Amino acid sequence: MTTRPIHGGNLNWAAQLAGCSPSVILDFSASINPLGPPDSAISAIQRGVSSLQHYPDPNYSQLRERLAPWHQLSASQWVLPGNGVAELLSWAGRELAQCDRVYLMTPAFRDYTRALKAFGAKMSFCKLDVPQMLNQVEYRHDFVIDNPISDNCGLILNNPHNPTGQLFSREKILPYLDKFALVVVDEAFMDFLPPEEQESLVGDVENYPNLVVLRSLTKFYALPGLRIGYAIANPQRLQQWQQWRDPWSVNCLAAEAAMAVLDDAKFQTQTRDWLQTARSRFYQDLKQIPGLTPIPSAANFFLVATEMPGSQLQAELLKQAQILIRDCLSFPELGEGYFRTAIRQPQDNEKLQQALLKVMEKQQIG
Numbered sequence: 001m002t003t004r005p006i007h008g009g010n011l012n013w014a015a016q017l018a019g020c021s022p023s024v025i026l027d028f029s030a031s032i033n034p035l036g037p038p039d040s041a042i043s044a045i046q047r048g049v050s051s052l053q054h055y056p057d058p059n060y061s062q063l064r065e066r067l068a069p070w071h072q073l074s075a076s077q078w079v080l081p082g083n084g085v086a087e088l089l090s091w092a093g094r095e096l097a098q099c100d101r102v103y104l105m106t107p108a109f110r111d112y113t114r115a116l117k118a119f120g121a122k123m124s125f126c127k128l129d130v131p132q133m134l135n136q137v138e139y140r141h142d143f144v145i146d147n148p149i150s151d152n153c154g155l156i157l158n159n160p161h162n163p164t165g166q167l168f169s170r171e172k173i174l175p176y177l178d179k180f181a182l183v184v185v186d187e188a189f190m191d192f193l194p195p196e197e198q199e200s201l202v203g204d205v206e207n208y209p210n211l212v213v214l215r216s217l218t219k220f221y222a223l224p225g226l227r228i229g230y231a232i233a234n235p236q237r238l239q240q241w242q243q244w245r246d247p248w249s250v251n252c253l254a255a256e257a258a259m260a261v262l263d264d265a266k267f268q269t270q271t272r273d274w275l276q277t278a279r280s281r282f283y284q285d286l287k288q289i290p291g292l293t294p295i296p297s298a299a300n301f302f303l304v305a306t307e308m309p310g311s312q313l314q315a316e317l318l319k320q321a322q323i324l325i326r327d328c329l330s331f332p333e334l335g336e337g338y339f340r341t342a343i344r345q346p347q348d349n350e351k352l353q354q355a356l357l358k359v360m361e362k363q364q365i366g
Contacts, residue, residue: 010029011025011027011324014027014029014318014324017315017318017319018318018319018322019319020322024322025318025322025323025324026321026322026323026324026348026351026352027324027342028323028324028325028326028341028342028344028348028352029324029325029326029340029341029342030224030326030342031162031189031219031299031300031301031340031342031343032218032219032222032224032342033219033220033221033222033271033300034222034274034342034344034345034348035222035267035270035271035274036220036221036222036223036267036271037221037222037223037257038221038222038261038264038267039267040260040261040263040264040267041221041223041257041260041261041264043260044256044257044259044260044261045253045256045257047256048252048253048255048256048257049253051252051253051256052252052253054252055248056248056250056251056252056255058247058248060081060250060255061076062255062259063081063250063255063258063259064076064077064079064080064081066258066259066262067079067081067230067258067262070262071202071203071232072203073202073205073206073232074206075235077235077238077239078205078206078232078233078234078235078238079230079231079232079238080230080231080233080238080241080242081228081229081230081249081250081255081258082228082229082230082231082245082249082250083227083228083229083249083250084216084218084224084227084228084229085111085186085188085214085215085216085229086111086227086229087227087229087245087249088214088229088230088231088241089111089112089114089115089186089214090115090118090245091231091241091244091245092115092156092184092212092214092231093112093114093115093116093118093119093121094115094118094119094244095154095182095237095240095241096115096116096119096121096154096156096182096184097116097119097120097121099121099152099153099154099181099182100122100148100149100150100152100153101121101122101123101124101148101149101150101153101154102116102121102122102123102124102153102154102155102156103123103124103125103126103145103146103148103153103154103155103156103180104116104123104124104125104126104155104156105125105126105127105128105143105145105156105157105158105161106125106126106127106128106331106332106333107128107130107163107164107328107331107332107333107334108125108156108158108331109158109162109163109186110330110331112156112158112186121154124146126143126144126145126146127333128141128143128161128164128166129141130164130295130303130333130334130338131305133164133166133295133296133303134293134295134305136295136296137296138296139160139165139166139167139295139296139297139298140166140167140168140169140298141161141164141166141167141168142172143168143172145176147179148179148180151181152181153180153181154180154181154182154183154184155176155180155182155183155184156183156184156185156186157173157176157183157184157185157186158185158186158188159173159185159186159187159190159199160187160189160190160192160193160297160298160299162188162189162299162301163301163303163326163328163331163334163338163340164295164297164303165295165296165297165298165299165301165302165303166295166297166298167193167199167298168199169199170199170200170201170204173185173199173201174201174204177204177208177210177211180210181210182210182212183208183210183211183212184212184213184214185201185211185212185213185214186214187200187201187202187213187214187215188214188215188216188219188229189216189219189220189298189299189300190215191215191219191220191268192219192220192271192272192275192298192299192300193272193298194272197298200213201213202215202232205232205233205234209234209237211233212231212232212233212237213231213232213233214229214230214231214232215229215230215231215232216228216229217229217230217257217258217261219300220268220271221257221261221267223254223257223261226251226253226254226257227250227254228250228254228255228257228258274345275300275343278343278344278345278346278349279297279300279343281346281349282302282343282346282349282353283296283297283302285349285350285353286302286304286353286356289353289356289357289360290360290361291306291307291308291360291363292304292305292306292307292356292360293305300342300343301340301341301342301343302340302341302343303328303334303338303339303340304338304339304340304341305337305338306337306338306339307360307363308359308360308363309336309337310327310328310329310334310335310336310337310338310339311327311329311336312336313325313339313356313359313360314326314327314339316359317352317355317356317359320355320358320359321351321352321355323351323352323355325339325340325341325352326339326340326341326342327339328340
C-alpha cells in the first residue's frame, strides 16, 4: 500500500484501498471545477502543439502582458507566472524565512509549512475557531493574528480559506500590511466568487511594496495537470524570484491555455452559476445527514465535521461506493473530526450524499 497522501486527488492510492481501477473512482478530494477544462483551453493547447519544438520565452512576456491588464495593473512587470502556486510558494517561503518570524493562520494548506520549513523559517501559528464556524449561517468569519514580535516579521493568509471555505474581508486584512514586513495572500479560490463579491487585494499591490498576492488558474479552469499560477507583487521582488528559480518553469502549452481562458467569459459565468446552485443544494443535503455538520463555504468545497473518524469514513466510502473524500489528517488542528469534500455536478453530489447517508445511518444504528 502506498503512503497516505497529504493532498487530494491521489487516485492511485484510493484505488488500492477500494480494490478497483483509478478510473472508477469518483473524486471529491480535489477541489477542481467539474465543468472544465474549457473548450478555449483545449483549442489553445492544440494550436500550441507546434511550439513544442521551441523553448518557451523565459520572461513569459505575452502571458504577463495579458495578465497585467486583466487585473488593472500598470505594467507587466507586476506579474510573474509560475509552475502552479506551489512553485511560487517556494520563493515566498525563501523570502519569508529571512524574517524574524512568520505568522500562519491554521488550519493551513500543507504547502505553506513545506515551503517555510524548506528554508528554515521560524513559525508562529494563529488558530481559527473552527468549531464556532459550525454555528454560522454565512461563510464570513472573523480572525485575529497575533502582534508580530518585531518590525521584520512575515504573514501568510489564505482567502478564501482552505480548508474552511471562509471569506475574509479586504478591510480586515489591510491593517496587517502596516504591521508586517512581508504579507503573502494566497487567493487560489477567489475566482469562484462573482467579481462583485470578491475580497481580493490585487488592487492594493501597487500601493504596498510588502504585499504579494498568489493566484491560480488550475482550480477554476480545471487545469491542475498543466501547473499554472502567478504572483502579483513589486517588480523588484519578482525579479529576485526569477533569479532564484530554474528557467522555463512554465511550459508553452500552459502559457497558451492561460491566455485563452482569461477571455472565456462564457465559461466564467457558467462556473459561477453552477457553483451558486450546486453549493446551496449540496450544503442542505449534507446538513440532513445524521452525524455530519458542514460549514458554510465561499469556495467550491465544504469542510464537514463528522462523528465518525474521518479516515474511517473515507475508507468506507471507497470500499462501498468507490468515492474519494479528503481526510483532514494533514491538518493537525482538525484530525479525525473533519473531512473536506469538493462540490461537483448535482448528480455526483447526490451519489456522495446517498453514500454518506448509508454509512452514517449504519454507524448510528451500530
